[in-house]
Amino acid sequence: MKTNLIITASDKKYGDFLIEHWFASLRANTNLEHIDVAVLDYGLSVAQRFYLQSNGVIVRSCERDGHVTSIRYRDMKLLLQEHPEYQQVMLCDSGDIIFQADINILFSEHTDQFRAVCEDYKPLVSIFISNDFFDPEDKDRLLECFIKNPMINGGMVIGPRQKMIDLSEIVNITIKDKSRFGPDQVVLNGYLYDKGFYRLDSIYNYVIATAREGIEIKKGMFYTGAGRLIAVVHNAGNVGTFRPIEHFGYGPSYNILKGDVYRTLKTFYESTEGLFKTQELFIDSQRKFKMTFRKFLKDMGIRVHH
Numbered sequence: 001m002k003t004n005l006i007i008t009a010s011d012k013k014y015g016d017f018l019i020e021h022w023f024a025s026l027r028a029n030t031n032l033e034h035i036d037v038a039v040l041d042y043g044l045s046v047a048q049r050f051y052l053q054s055n056g057v058i059v060r061s062c063e064r065d066g067h068v069t070s071i072r073y074r075d076m077k078l079l080l081q082e083h084p085e086y087q088q089v090m091l092c093d094s095g096d097i098i099f100q101a102d103i104n105i106l107f108s109e110h111t112d113q114f115r116a117v118c119e120d121y122k123p124l125v126s127i128f129i130s131n132d133f134f135d136p137e138d139k140d141r142l143l144e145c146f147i148k149n150p151m152i153n154g155g156m157v158i159g160p161r162q163k164m165i166d167l168s169e170i171v172n173i174t175i176k177d178k179s180r181f182g183p184d185q186v187v188l189n190g191y192l193y194d195k196g197f198y199r200l201d202s203i204y205n206y207v208i209a210t211a212r213e214g215i216e217i218k219k220g221m222f223y224t225g226a227g228r229l230i231a232v233v234h235n236a237g238n239v240g241t242f243r244p245i246e247h248f249g250y251g252p253s254y255n256i257l258k259g260d261v262y263r264t265l266k267t268f269y270e271s272t273e274g275l276f277k278t279q280e281l282f283i284d285s286q287r288k289f290k291m292t293f294r295k296f297l298k299d300m301g302i303r304v305h306h
Helices: 012-029 046-054 068-082 136-148 161-174 183-195 259-299
Strands: 004-010 035-041 058-061 088-092 097-099 114-118 152-160 197-199 215-218 221-224 232-234
Touching: 004 012, 004 068, 012 035, 012 046, 012 097, 035 068, 046 058, 068 088, 068 161, 068 183, 088 161, 114 183, 136 183, 152 161, 152 183, 152 232, 161 183, 183 197
Parallel strands: 004 035, 004 088, 035 058, 114 197
Antiparallel strands: 088 152, 097 232, 114 152, 215 221
């Protein structure tokens, strides 16, 4: 019986990439002796579903009643509740990730904690911290967390089964509107910073656009600018136009760096670092002012309401 599980999600649009690149690269580079693979199915074709099941993948049909990045947490929870045999669980994107090295080590170290990668530069995910998605008290708490901390990338997170169930429940409860891209990343950050996590080396979820170490491509293979082989390559971006790699995939005939897009993204993210530092200072000054004001009122004998 396998004790580890990788969960991803897909539909017909991304199903071919899932099979030909995501799954093909995973199987070619990782020993799956102790790892099962499950796909949350939000509209795969009959042929895609048949191929996956024929190759030992668990395919679970799910209702697509929201954006996949958010509702996958609900369906992951349901799957894990039915399978207590799994000890360690990875939730992973599938439409923009390939594997280039064995990732078994991620399932065997720091197994009592969440494990995830933080991005070097912080994308403007804070635009998703709004009243549309969150109640006011949650919004304020999540905004402060986002501004003060390096951003955890939600494209791959690993943890003990029960902790992944708990994370799923928090995502489901906290996000009011699950119909749009974005808010799941915000909740993930808030929850992991609150509960604690082990920060993985960036090569285990290397977000090309925000990695300070840079990128080099040789015969379709990805390396950091310092020459390290990248285990998990993440060509992230909600809009395909802004993803830095063209013809992304697994094999020597794939992966062309879009130089103009890449340089523009790097310049943009570098320029916004100062913005987040300014926001952090502003939040700290607000907190200190509130504490000082409350003390003043208390000293004056005025009752303070929290």
